[in-house]
Amino acid sequence: MPAIPAIEAENLTKVYTSKGKATVAVDAISFALAPGTVTGLLGGNGAGKTTTIAMILGLVEPTSGHARVMGADMPHERYRVLHRMNFESPYVDMPNRLTVEQNLTVFGRLYAVEDLRERIVAIAKQLELSDLLDRPNGKLSAGQKTRVSLAKALLNRPDVLLLDEPTASLDPDTADWVRSHLERYRAEQNATILLASHNMAEVERLCDRVIIMKRGKIEDDAAPGVLLARYGRDNLEDVFLDVARGRGEFGRGEAAREAAQ
């Protein structure tokens, strides 16, 4: 029997309606991510990446189709799996007046993390936050805040981790450090990671598979090496630009349709 996908989208669609005008944010996309894999979700601004992630998290209800996590239909069956998931995004903050330790304590209790005190000490050590535990979140630098958000996201040892631009606004050194930590976490926990990013080097380094979105649709979906060969490019940035500008044999979604057939 095939394993249940860690994350599955089936004809997933989101249409926002405002003042009688409908905007299709995500247009009948389908994919299934195997457990233990890292997948990059690429696309320009407004491509539908964040809405896709929000539907997988259960924060946004699909207009039609399904988002499933470990077999649970989101958002209707979210309480079956939310304790085994987590999320990190620079666009979602943690309370600034609370110290790092207080924030981790609150979220650790929400996720019913066992031996919470020891877990906080351990994760603070891993993410080099030990000296910052008694500092208010609002007094930290952008890089330190990102590490705190990552600590929150990893606190419950999630089987499924969703990351929305995890290294945005970080200096190259800190970004590299975060990527290394994510690689280690995936290897140690066999976690499934879905990563939305604009950083092609990051995606190339971390991901087994890349899904490229454009105007709410999947334009292409393959392993990074396959995409490079398919588009005859040396790096994913050029592949991304080919897709974004509709250039090349596999632009405009042909490759995705071919793969689906």
Next chain:
Amino acid sequence: MSGPSTSALALSPHRVYAMVLRYIYLLRSSWTRVLDLIYWPAIQLFVWGFLQHYLALNSGFFARAAGMFIGAVLLWDILFRGQLGFSVSFLEEMWSRNLANLMFSPLRPIEFVAALMVMSIVRLAIGMIPVTILAIVFFGFNLYGFGFALAAFFLNLLLTSWAVGIVVSGVVMRNGMGAETLAWTIMFIIMPLACVYYPVSVLPAWLQWISWALPPTYVFEGMRALVLDQTFRADLMITAFALNLVYFAIAVTVFLALLRSARRIGSLLQSGE
């Protein structure tokens, strides 16, 4: 890890405690927030207390009704601050852009509401206990002298304040911070109709129907009966309680509907304006 439960109504005390802890940490980190809880009720007390004192010196009725205004202002503050305590704790999540973190955590909406109710009581206690002591010291008015009646007044006012706070939080969650003003002003729509400082009989007959549909009206009428006639009107308290149960159930239903709507329009992820 705790075992998963698929029900949105399953209530876990440790998650409620986690949220209460979050708000306690916040209060501990900011003395201005604590001062703010005491400042306005104290100002209100002194304004109405001195007015009451002045009227008592010049009118036989007000001399007989000693404490009527002070009692009214203290009970009004329980209603107003109870709602504010609930709504402001919710607004803290919007101000800190933390709502999405909570909404994809295992925290159930009912646990979130329960934690906000606990915080409403905590914030009320911080604000009102010092002010009731000031009322004894400066005006010789002992709110605790109401005895069992105070418990009935308190319970009914708190239930109303929570029902209003739940709806306000739902509207802000659904519509963003543009609706924040509701949290600060909505109770003032109720104030003239709840007859805080005057009896229902002074209202036009058609308005009295609306007034009697509001649970706080029964509390303020009950308070005046106690102060003026030394009579505890249990009938008023039972009617208020029954109305409160209806309004509370409606408020929770509205909150859950607004939460569903927020998921549909995507406002949980963007908790700004």
